[in-house]
Amino acid sequence: MNFTQWWWCYKKYITVMTSEDGMEKVIKFGEAILHLRLKYEFSVTSWGRTTKRNQFVSGVPGSNHLLWLAVDVILDDQKKDVEFEKDAGILGLMAIYEQDHYHIQPK
Numbered sequence: 001m002n003f004t005q006w007w008w009c010y011k012k013y014i015t016v017m018t019s020e021d022g023m024e025k026v027i028k029f030g031e032a033i034l035h036l037r038l039k040y041e042f043s044v045t046s047w048g049r050t051t052k053r054n055q056f057v058s059g060v061p062g063s064n065h066l067l068w069l070a071v072d073v074i075l076d077d078q079k080k081d082v083e084f085e086k087d088a089g090i091l092g093l094m095a096i097y098e099q100d101h102y103h104i105q106p107k
């Protein structure tokens with residue numbers, strides 16, 4: 001990650017984590033994930049990340065994981081599930097299937 005990318009991530013992180021609106025967004029996101037969990041059996045394998053950890057796992061530089069606004073989950077049946085994606089959408093989430101897990105973030 002070059003300095004410009006790092007600075008962009010840092011500013012975005014500070015904006016979210018130090019503002020009431022930003023914190024509220026993270027809390028609402030967590031609530032939506034828990035609501036999804038009421039219907040589906042899944043485990044969370046990744047949530048918030050440091051920039052160092054994000055680089056280690058080859059996350060994209062501006063990843064929502066840096067803002068604690070993304071979770072990676074594995075459904076117990078480990079398959080793409082269109083109904084899961086639809087229900088996530090109803091909760092204001094976007095569920096992206098990435099081969100062996102879902103990456104979920106706010107729409």
Ligand SMILES: [Zn+2]
Nearest residue numbers: 070071072103
């Ligand atoms: Zn992810």
